Amino acid sequence: MHEMGLALEIIDIATASIPADLKGARVQRVNLTVGKLSAVVPDSLRFCFQVASRETPLEGASLNIEEVPVVARCLQCGNEWTIEEPVFRCPACDSPRIQVVSGRELDIRSIELEEKEGD
Amino acid sequence: MPFSLFYTPMRRHHDHGRPHHHPHPADEHPDHETIRSGGGREIKVVRRVLDANDRMAEANRRLFAAHHIFVLNVMSSPGSGKTTVLMRTLEALMPELRCAVIVGDICSTLDADRLSVSGAPVVQVNTDEFGGDCHLAAHVIERASAELPLDDLDVLIVENVGNLVCPAEFDIGEDRRVVILSTTEGEEKPIKYPLMFRLCQATLLNKIDLLPYLDYDRQLAVDNIRQIHPDMAIFELSAKTGEGFAPWLAWLREAISAKQSA
Numbered sequence: 001m002h003e004m005g006l007a008l009e010i011i012d013i014a015t016a017s018i019p020a021d022l023k024g025a026r027v028q029r030v031n032l033t034v035g036k037l038s039a040v041v042p043d044s045l046r047f048c049f050q051v052a053s054r055e056t057p058l059e060g061a062s063l064n065i066e067e068v069p070v071v072a073r074c075l076q077c078g079n080e081w082t083i084e085e086p087v088f089r090c091p092a093c094d095s096p097r098i099q100v101v102s103g104r105e106l107d108i109r110s111i112e113l114e115e116k117e118g119d
Numbered sequence: 120m121p122f123s124l125f126y127t128p129m130r131r132h133h134d135h136g137r138p139h140h141h142p143h144p145a146d147e148h149p150d151h152e153t154i155r156s157g158g159g160r161e162i163k164v165v166r167r168v169l170d171a172n173d174r175m176a177e178a179n180r181r182l183f184a185a186h187h188i189f190v191l192n193v194m195s196s197p198g199s200g201k202t203t204v205l206m207r208t209l210e211a212l213m214p215e216l217r218c219a220v221i222v223g224d225i226c227s228t229l230d231a232d233r234l235s236v237s238g239a240p241v242v243q244v245n246t247d248e249f250g251g252d253c254h255l256a257a258h259v260i261e262r263a264s265a266e267l268p269l270d271d272l273d274v275l276i277v278e279n280v281g282n283l284v285c286p287a288e289f290d291i292g293e294d295r296r297v298v299i300l301s302t303t304e305g306e307e308k309p310i311k312y313p314l315m316f317r318l319c320q321a322t323l324l325n326k327i328d329l330l331p332y333l334d335y336d337r338q339l340a341v342d343n344i345r346q347i348h349p350d351m352a353i354f355e356l357s358a359k360t361g362e363g364f365a366p367w368l369a370w371l372r373e374a375i376s377a378k379q380s381a
Binding site (some may be wrong): 005006009010012013014017018022025028029031032034037038039060085087088089096097100104106107108109110111112113114115 | 129159160161162163164166167168169170171252253284285287288300310313314317326337345346347349363
C-alpha cells in the first residue's frame, strides 16, 4: 500500500549511489532483496517504480527483486527452518522462543549502470 | 491489501500507486565500490530502503528519551475502537500522568475532536497531504511532535492510521507497540497479518461486550495470536463498558514507569 513511497526511496538511494565521475549515467537495473515478511507486493512496487522513475536517471530501469523466505532459528534447540505457514514455534521442540533470521529484508543490493559510449 | 506472508505474485500491473510527496532526507555518501558485470557497471549499494525512516525514528527516540517521554504506538484496522480505547485510557492516566496524542488519519479531524475532550493536547495528522499514506512515518511524528510541549509531557500516544499492514513496517521511535483487535473482526486477523502481531508487545481484544451477540471464539482468537507471537500480552476488554481495563492499564503504567526511571 505504501509501494509508491518505497519506489521514491529506491530512486533517491539509487540516484545518490551513482558515482560522481559517472554523473549522467543511466541506471539499467536495480537489484533488490525483499523478504517475504515485509509489507511489499513486488508487482505493485514494479509498477510504482516504473511511474516514479520517469525523468530520472532510472527511467526505463528494471527492478530485479530477489524474494527471501522467512527463516527462523530456535533459541532453545538451535533448529533452523523455513517458515511456510504463519506458525512461529519450533517444529522440532515446540519452543516459542524463536528468532526470525531472514524475511524482513527490504534492501537495495546494487545498481547496474549502462555502459557509456566510448567507455 | 497487498500483504500476505506467503504472497503469490498473481496480479500483474493492476496496482495503482498514488502520487505521494514527503521529504526524503538527503542521502549521505553511501559506500560504494564499482565492480564489472556483464555489459554494464554494477555499483554495490547495500542499503535498507527504509534507512531514512529508521534513522529518523532513532532521532525521535533520542528526542523523546531526552524528555523522558514514553511513546506508545497504537495500531489496528479501521473501526476496531482505537479512539474509544484511547479516550478511556487517557481518562485513567490523567492527570497523574501528562499525556498528549498524535492521531493519524487519511483525512478529517473527527478523532482529534473526540480525543481533545480528554484535555490532552492532540495533534491531528492528515496523511492526505502526504498522498493519503496508509501509515505514519517517522518524519511525520517528528513534525507533529514539534507542536507539542515536550517539556511538560510524560506520555505520548500515537494513534496510527487504521491499517494492519503498513504501520507495522514503519518504526516511529516508539517504546511499545500495541494492536487492537475487536471481536467483530473475527478470530483470524493475527494469521492474516503476521508481521503486525509479531512486532507488537500487546494485543487489546476489544468489544467483548458484544460477545453474547457474536459467533466469536475467544479462545481461537487467543490461540491465533499465540501462534504468531507466543509471548504476547493479551487484554480482553470493552472500551464501551470499561470491563477488563485494569490489567491493561497496569501493564501500560508499568511500561511508563520503567521508561521514566530509565
